[in-house]
Amino acid sequence: MTANTPDISGQPSGSSTRNAPTTVAPSPRSERYRARVQEIVAQYPDPHSAILPLAHLAQDQHGWLPPEAIQQIGQLVGRTSADVLGTVSFYTMFKRKPCGKLLVSVCTNVTCLVVGGPEVLHHLEETYGTDIDVTVEEVECLAACGGAPALQVNYEFHENLTPESARGIVEEYKSGTRKARTISGTTVAG
Numbered sequence: 001m002t003a004n005t006p007d008i009s010g011q012p013s014g015s016s017t018r019n020a021p022t023t024v025a026p027s028p029r030s031e032r033y034r035a036r037v038q039e040i041v042a043q044y045p046d047p048h049s050a051i052l053p054l055a056h057l058a059q060d061q062h063g064w065l066p067p068e069a070i071q072q073i074g075q076l077v078g079r080t081s082a083d084v085l086g087t088v089s090f091y092t093m094f095k096r097k098p099c100g101k102l103l104v105s106v107c108t109n110v111t112c113l114v115v116g117g118p119e120v121l122h123h124l125e126e127t128y129g130t131d132i133d134v135t136v137e138e139v140e141c142l143a144a145c146g147g148a149p150a151l152q153v154n155y156e157f158h159e160n161l162t163p164e165s166a167r168g169i170v171e172e173y174k175s176g177t178r179k180a181r182t183i184s185g186t187t188v189a190g
C-alpha cells in the first residue's frame with residue numbers, strides 16, 4: 001500500500017476526519033488491526049460471509065463506510081464493490097455518508113407519533129443541527145412501543161422521552177457521563 005492508499009477504513013494514512021472515533025478501534029496500520037481483519041475473514045468457509053463483520057469493523061474505524069472501504073472489503077472477500085454495496089445498503093445501520101460520533105435515531109412510527117416522537121425529533125434536530133459530533137435521524141420503528149416515544153444513541157435504547165429529557169440524554173453522552181457504543185453499536189472496551 002502506498003502512503004495515500006486507503007485501507008479497509010477508507011482513510012488514507014496520515015489523514016484525519018472530523019468523525020473518526022477516538023478510542024474505538026486499533027489504528028488501521030497496526031498489526032492488531034490487520035490481524036483482526038484476517039481473523040474475521042478466516043472465521044468463514046466462504047470469505048463472502050465476512051462482508052458484514054468487516055463492514056462493522058471499517059465503520060467503527062472510520063465512523064462511516066466510504067467507497068474506498070467498500071472496495072477494499074470486496075477485494076478481501078473476492079467480490080466486487082457492487083456486491084459489497086448491495087449487501088451493506090440493505091442494512092440501515094451502515095452509514096454511507098459521514099455522521100457524528102453520536103448517532104441519535106428517533107422513532108416516529110405510529111405509537112411514537114401519537115405520544116410525541118415528532119416533537120422529540122424536531123427538538124433534537126433544532127438543538128444539534130449544526131453540531132458535527134451529533135447526527136439526528138428519523139427512523140421508522142425501534143420496536144419499543146411500550147416505552148414510546150423512544151430513541152437510540154449509537155443503538156442504545158432510551159424510552160418514555162420528552163423533548164427536554166431526550167436532549168438531556170444526548171448531553172450526558174456528549175459530556176461522557178454516559179459511555180456511547182461505537183457508531184455500529186459495538187460496546188467499547190475500557
